[in-house]
Amino acid sequence: MLNTLFPNVKWFDLVIATGETFYMTLIALVGTLILGIALGLLLYLTSKGNVWQNKGLNFIVATVVNVFRAIPFVILILLLFPFTDFLIGTLRGPNAALPALIIGSAPFYGRLVEIALREVDKGVIEAAKAMGAKTSTIIFKVLLKESTPALVSGLTVTAIALIGYTAVAGIIGAGGLGDYAYYYGFQRQASDVLFMCTVLIVIIVFVFQIIGDTITNKLDKR
Amino acid sequence: MITINQLSKVFQTNNASITAVDKLDLSINNGEIFGVIGYSGAGKSTFIRLINRLEEPSSGEVTIDDQTITALSKKQLRLSRQEIGMIFQHFNLLWSRTVRQNISFPLEIAGVAKAEREERVDELIRLVGLSGREDAYPSQLSGGQKQRVGIARALANRPKVLLCDEATSALDPETTDAILSLLVDINKQLGLTIILITHEMHVIQKICHRVAVMEQGAVVEEGNVVDVFSHPKQSVTKKFVEQVMGKPEEQATDETFMHHVEQGKVLRLHFVGETANQAVISQVAKQFKVDLNILHGNVKQTQAGAYGTLYVQITGEEVEITKAIDHIKSIAVEVEVKGHA
Numbered sequence: 386m387l388n389t390l391f392p393n394v395k396w397f398d399l400v401i402a403t404g405e406t407f408y409m410t411l412i413a414l415v416g417t418l419i420l421g422i423a424l425g426l427l428l429y430l431t432s433k434g435n436v437w438q439n440k441g442l443n444f445i446v447a448t449v450v451n452v453f454r455a456i457p458f459v460i461l462i463l464l465l466f467p468f469t470d471f472l473i474g475t476l477r478g479p480n481a482a483l484p485a486l487i488i489g490s491a492p493f494y495g496r497l498v499e500i501a502l503r504e505v506d507k508g509v510i511e512a513a514k515a516m517g518a519k520t521s522t523i524i525f526k527v528l529l530k531e532s533t534p535a536l537v538s539g540l541t542v543t544a545i546a547l548i549g550y551t552a553v554a555g556i557i558g559a560g561g562l563g564d565y566a567y568y569y570g571f572q573r574q575a576s577d578v579l580f581m582c583t584v585l586i587v588i589i590v591f592v593f594q595i596i597g598d599t600i601t602n603k604l605d606k607r
Numbered sequence: 608m609i610t611i612n613q614l615s616k617v618f619q620t621n622n623a624s625i626t627a628v629d630k631l632d633l634s635i636n637n638g639e640i641f642g643v644i645g646y647s648g649a650g651k652s653t654f655i656r657l658i659n660r661l662e663e664p665s666s667g668e669v670t671i672d673d674q675t676i677t678a679l680s681k682k683q684l685r686l687s688r689q690e691i692g693m694i695f696q697h698f699n700l701l702w703s704r705t706v707r708q709n710i711s712f713p714l715e716i717a718g719v720a721k722a723e724r725e726e727r728v729d730e731l732i733r734l735v736g737l738s739g740r741e742d743a744y745p746s747q748l749s750g751g752q753k754q755r756v757g758i759a760r761a762l763a764n765r766p767k768v769l770l771c772d773e774a775t776s777a778l779d780p781e782t783t784d785a786i787l788s789l790l791v792d793i794n795k796q797l798g799l800t801i802i803l804i805t806h807e808m809h810v811i812q813k814i815c816h817r818v819a820v821m822e823q824g825a826v827v828e829e830g831n832v833v834d835v836f837s838h839p840k841q842s843v844t845k846k847f848v849e850q851v852m853g854k855p856e857e858q859a860t861d862e863t864f865m866h867h868v869e870q871g872k873v874l875r876l877h878f879v880g881e882t883a884n885q886a887v888i889s890q891v892a893k894q895f896k897v898d899l900n901i902l903h904g905n906v907k908q909t910q911a912g913a914y915g916t917l918y919v920q921i922t923g924e925e926v927e928i929t930k931a932i933d934h935i936k937s938i939a940v941e942v943e944v945k946g947h948a
Contacts, residue, residue, distance in 0.1 A: 512699035515659055515770075516760075517688035518714040526712070530703050605700050606744040 393575035402565035403585055405479045409551045409561055413486035414544050420491035422536070424450060425498020426524065436520050444449070450492040458489050458550050462557055482551065482559035490547050497539030501532040523545070534605040541597025545590050552586065562586050609635040609658075609800065611770065616653050616824075629824035635802060635817075637672075640789040640794050640910065641847030642811040642832070643804040644847055645821035651804040654821070655772050658802065659691045660684055672767060687775070689717050692761030696773035698753040700745040706732070706756050707741045713763040731759040735789060751782035758789065762797075768792075771803035775810055783807075788815050791910070808850035812836065812909050820844045837879045837914040852905055852915070871898075871922030874932065877941035878906060879914050887940060888919065895931040897923035918945075 387396075424446065430436055431443035456464070462485040469484045470476055505528055513527045529536070555563025562582045570579035616628040627650045630747060635641045645651045656662035658669055660676060669676040671691070679687060700709050710731050714724040732741055735755040745753055753772060761769055771790070775783040791814050795802055805811065811818050818835050820828040820843055827841045839845045876887070892899050899919050906915030921928055935942050 506699065508695060508697055508699035509701055511661055512693070512695060513712075513716075515661060515688060515691070515693040516716050516764075517685040518716045519685065521717060526715070527701065533699060533703065606702075607746050 391577040392580055393569070393573070393578050394581050398569070399581060399585070402560065402562045402582070403589075405559075406548065406551050406555075406561040406563070406586070406589065409479045409482050409486060409554070409559065410539055410544060410547050410593075413483055413490065413547055413551075414540070416483065416487035417490045417494050417543055417547065419541060420487060421494030422498050422529070423477060424491060424495030425502060426528075427501040428495060428504040429528075430524075436523070453488060453492040454496070454595035456489075458485070458553050459557075461485055461489050463552060464499050475516060477560075478559045482561075486547060486550050487555060488554075489550055493546065494539060494543040497543065499538060501535035501539060502528055504535060504543045505531045534601045534607075537597060537604060538601045542603070544593045544597065548586060548590055548593070562589075608672060609633075609802070610668070611635075611658075612668040612670070614654075614657055614669060615660060616650075616657055617665045619728055626663075631824070631826060633819060633829070635800065637800050638798045640790070640801045640803070640814050640820040642815035643802070643821055644808065644811050644818060644890065645804075646804065646806055646843070649821040650824035652823050654822075655802065655804050658768075658770060659688055659693060663760040664801060689713065689764045690766050691768050692764070693769060693770040693772065694754065694761050694767035694774045697778050698745070698757045698777075699751075700753060700756055700760075702745050705744055706744050706748070707735060708757050709745070710759045710763055712867060713760055717764050727763060729758075730818075731762060734762070734793070735759045749782070750778050751785055754778065754782075754786050755789065758786075758793070762793070762799075767800065769799055769801045771801060771805075771878045772801060773805060776805065776807065778873045783810070784813070790814055798859060808830040808836075808847045811847075811866050812851055812907055813912055816910050820847065828902065831911055832913045833879050833911050837877070837908075837930060851907055864868070868941045871920055872928060873902065873945040874919050874921055875934075875943040875945050876917045876919065877915075877943070878917065879912075879941070886937060887938065888917075891931050895923070896927045897921050897931050899918050 387394075411559035423536070426447050428443065428450070431439045431446065435438075453461070462482075465485045465488065466476060469481055472484055473481050475481050509528055509531060511521060513523050518527070551559070551561050552563030555561045555565070556567045558564065562585055566579050568581060569575060570577075611631055611633040614628055614631045615626065618625045618627055629650070632655065643651050653662055657664050658671075658676070660669075664677055667677070670686075674687060676684070676687060685883065701712065706714065707728055710728045711724050714727060719727070732738055735758050737752065737755050737759065740752060742750065745756065748756065757774075758769075760865060771788075774790075775786050778786060787810060790801060790803075793799055794814075803810070803815070804921070815832050817825045817830065818832050820841065822841070822843045828835055828839070828844045835844060836848050839848045888899055888901070891897065899921055902918040902920055904915065904917040906913050906917065924930075932942055932944065
């Protein structure tokens, strides 16, 4: 019955494409998490009234973040071609999409991290200082620990943006559902393929949202 | 012994400099509960933060038991902060940690081994009366319970001093009393020096041994609680005394008594410290052939005895009255004869 409803869908290819989308999203998410937290911490700690207060450094980091957030993702991929080629050795396939995905979404997540850190009660940081805590203890045990729910919900938002980015990357040949929808659905005018890919992407988005919300609620003890 | 020598803090803003603490001198004895009272903006909050250098002093010295806090390097300061406990108005607990984990935090910072940490946390939970709530998160606790966690956390590394920054100002009166009693218990049990700042006279009256009154960054009056508050000199101090004793105009005036008194004399007895605990009135009534009638009174209990005033009507033979008055004076109660009927 499925084959009569979707005559052009090759189910094996669709499974492979879905797998590639998951693969790109998850690996890019890990990279975004690490780079984004580093950027967010740097933005927060160098801002006024914090431990590493440094106007110059703060300005540089903020500018880099803003510039990368301003570049449209399609263009960012093109700009990064030489870098990607050097790093991955190819411009095709899911791995080739990773540098652009991470560099495209880390600045966005970095801003969300900064906002989350700013929400941490200053009094709690002061209490930790009064106990004789080192800066590293304050970063890992107070700042990041106390802001985990916000960090996770920010990561959820970023993950969903990333799924969209993987579809864009697909069009330039990175594989995944975007790639499949474009070449086998749009180019060959097979609307059933286009439809099926859309449904799968929507489902993936929902899955990420539900997982993110569940973790956030579990962590939030406020 | 904590010595504060010419301590100043000046805040620089774009177009002005604000002196929050102005060449402050104080010495606080080991084992005492020392209160600093002042209105908001008097600089008391800055002052307490200067003691553990949460606020860096502009000039002056803070010495705790021969260690000059103001001369320590960043690293040394971190270590000595582990010996200075602090509690806060808004408790400042980590909401992502349970009661047990919150109390354990300063021990983790000090690098105490896990087994020892757990033992110490159990001890502290019992000390502050939180048994049964160990695994609750701060959001599940009442304000009083949160402050108990704050106190346990501050005591974890067996500090020499406990700094209390408006520790009861966010609590209701009943909870305030419970927390104050806990502080007195801790002070007695552990012999811990406590420095507290507050804008509530009631707090000073209830638990402090000595008090300093702050105004515009400086100490304007200082001494034993009973002395300072039975004979307030500065107008700020007088205002604070009114917080607990009522305003003079609200108190009955001498004339009101005179009006009702048809015979004998009216005496105004002024109690300070220990004497208020003695049964002066009944003693006099037993020893002398006089009758005493209490007209009006206002006596408050403090850590160092009671203070306040009592108006009594005394009737009897003139000679007996004179003898009675002399006796009262001899046991160090101040007496003022207000008039004859």
